[in-house]
Amino acid sequence: MKTLDVRVWRGGADGRYQGFEVPREESQTVLDVVTHIQRKQEPTLAYRFACRVGMCGSCAMTVNGVARWTCRTHVDAVAPDGRLEIAPLRNLPVIRDLVTDMREFFDKWARAKGRFQGRRTRRDDFERVAPDSEARKQVDAAIECIGCAVCYSSCDVVAWNPDYLGPAALNRAWTLLRDVREAANPERLRAVAGDAGCHACHTHLSCTERCPKQISPTAGIAGLKRAAAAAALKGEL
Amino acid sequence: MSARREALLWAAQRASAALLALCVVVHLATMIYAAHTGLSAAQILERTRGNAAWLGFYSVFLLAVVVHVPIGLRAVLSEWLGWRGASRDAVLAAFAAVLAWLGARAILGVFL
Amino acid sequence: MNPALRARNHPGYWAFVVHRVSGVLLALYLPAHFWVLGLALHEPARLDAFLRWTDQPLVRFGEWGLVLLLAAHFTGGLRLLALEFLPWREWQKSLAALAAGVALAVALAFALAL
Numbered sequence: 001m002k003t004l005d006v007r008v009w010r011g012g013a014d015g016r017y018q019g020f021e022v023p024r025e026e027s028q029t030v031l032d033v034v035t036h037i038q039r040k041q042e043p044t045l046a047y048r049f050a051c052r053v054g055m056c057g058s059c060a061m062t063v064n065g066v067a068r069w070t071c072r073t074h075v076d077a078v079a080p081d082g083r084l085e086i087a088p089l090r091n092l093p094v095i096r097d098l099v100t101d102m103r104e105f106f107d108k109w110a111r112a113k114g115r116f117q118g119r120r121t122r123r124d125d126f127e128r129v130a131p132d133s134e135a136r137k138q139v140d141a142a143i144e145c146i147g148c149a150v151c152y153s154s155c156d157v158v159a160w161n162p163d164y165l166g167p168a169a170l171n172r173a174w175t176l177l178r179d180v181r182e183a184a185n186p187e188r189l190r191a192v193a194g195d196a197g198c199h200a201c202h203t204h205l206s207c208t209e210r211c212p213k214q215i216s217p218t219a220g221i222a223g224l225k226r227a228a229a230a231a232a233l234k235g236e237l
Numbered sequence: 238m239s240a241r242r243e244a245l246l247w248a249a250q251r252a253s254a255a256l257l258a259l260c261v262v263v264h265l266a267t268m269i270y271a272a273h274t275g276l277s278a279a280q281i282l283e284r285t286r287g288n289a290a291w292l293g294f295y296s297v298f299l300l301a302v303v304v305h306v307p308i309g310l311r312a313v314l315s316e317w318l319g320w321r322g323a324s325r326d327a328v329l330a331a332f333a334a335v336l337a338w339l340g341a342r343a344i345l346g347v348f349l
Numbered sequence: 350m351n352p353a354l355r356a357r358n359h360p361g362y363w364a365f366v367v368h369r370v371s372g373v374l375l376a377l378y379l380p381a382h383f384w385v386l387g388l389a390l391h392e393p394a395r396l397d398a399f400l401r402w403t404d405q406p407l408v409r410f411g412e413w414g415l416v417l418l419l420a421a422h423f424t425g426g427l428r429l430l431a432l433e434f435l436p437w438r439e440w441q442k443s444l445a446a447l448a449a450g451v452a453l454a455v456a457l458a459f460a461l462a463l
Contacts, residue, residue, distance in 0.1 A: 065355030205361025346389030
């Protein structure tokens with residue numbers, strides 16, 4: 001096949017797909033395809049990217065129904081029949097074309113107390129963190145999140161429950177809950193428990209399935225559930 | 238407030254699930270046995286009536302069911318029917334009461 | 350494939366669907382189940398008539414279906430308990446397949462016992 005049959009979402013929430021014919025190249029990524037369209041065929045196409053080497057997460061879009069990093073998605077892998085359907089990430093408001101409004105994603109991150117709060121100052125000695133401790137191993141398994149929103153976009157509970165904090169925010173809260181340097185922990189658990197928090201997770205595992213960094217937010221959320229139950233039973237929640 | 242309530246409901250759901258796991262194994266084994274042996278209703282009732290052990294077992298089973306089923310339905314109602322809040326919880330509590338009542342009658346009928 | 354399904358077509362998601370659907374169906378079945386058994390208390394004749402009705406092949410098939418639902422919900426539930434309480438390991442992702450297998454085996458045992 002020499003060309004690709006590409007349909008790209010145009011407009012806002014009530015937009016439509018626009019068709020393009022794009023020359024097929026070797027080792028072509030979906031980001032290459034979108035870039036080609038914007039540069040050679042449709043200059044008004046809006047889309048996001050930055051590093052184009054799988055480090056920043058900016059280029060996340062829905063490709064043939066599945067949320068992916070377009071810079072790390074080879075056309076050969078997802079479009080053996082030469083057909084591509086490219087849409088903005090789900091579960092987020094669409095600004096225009098392939099660009100979504102990420103504010104709600106990061107607002108929920110803040111609501112889940114996803115920000116580190118240390119106990120020590122520059123005048124204190126460093127806190128010792130044993131890298132092979134159970135707590136640190138759990139943190140390390142989840143710490144590489146770059147906030148790309150692929151998991152958030154793949155989660156049905158996010159779609160069904162508008163208040164649900166979502167896998168990324170909860171995963172980050174988990175890494176901080178298990179961080180020995182953390183000062184904000186009892187409040188953090190209160191922030192992430194509840195029907196908008198970890199208890200709304202039904203272990204669909206879509207987040208784990210789709211995370212490009214192979215993180216399992218489900219594992220962290222299960223940890224939050226256990227911690228919340230223990231705290232509630234002890235009267236500490 | 239919501240955090241504590243949700244955490245306790247979650248814990249109750251998992252605890253009742255663990256208990257039900259045991260009860261369901263016994264229940265399924267019993268049903269398979271009864272089907273395999275070809276027991277009639279009259280024969281089954283002969284074995285169950287006046288049996289304190291079975292009465293005790295199924296009472297525990299019923300208690301676990303009455304906790305587990307309404308909490309399970311709670312999520313379905315909020316996510317798939319958009320029904321949240323006090324009215325949903327009130328209806329589920331009523332459903333739990335109905336289950337408990339019907340279940341108690343069934344236990345009395347079969348084991349007493 | 351239906352676009353709504355493409356993103357959801359993985360084992361964890363199907364395990365969720367089976368678990369939720371089986372749970373709802375069982376929740377709807379239980380009141381009826383208890384009510385019928387309760388007939389033994391005051392209306393034994395009615396219970397007898399009902400039990401004779403259950404000898405019909407279609408009803409027997411329904412009973413087998415219920416056993417399958419219960420087995421599926423039970424094995425899926427064990428899988429969830431493992432995912433939520435045991436330390437996270439890669440093999441836990443295969444639990445969905447294991448749960449499905451065990452549930453089918455139980456249902457088969459019931460069917461063959463008949």
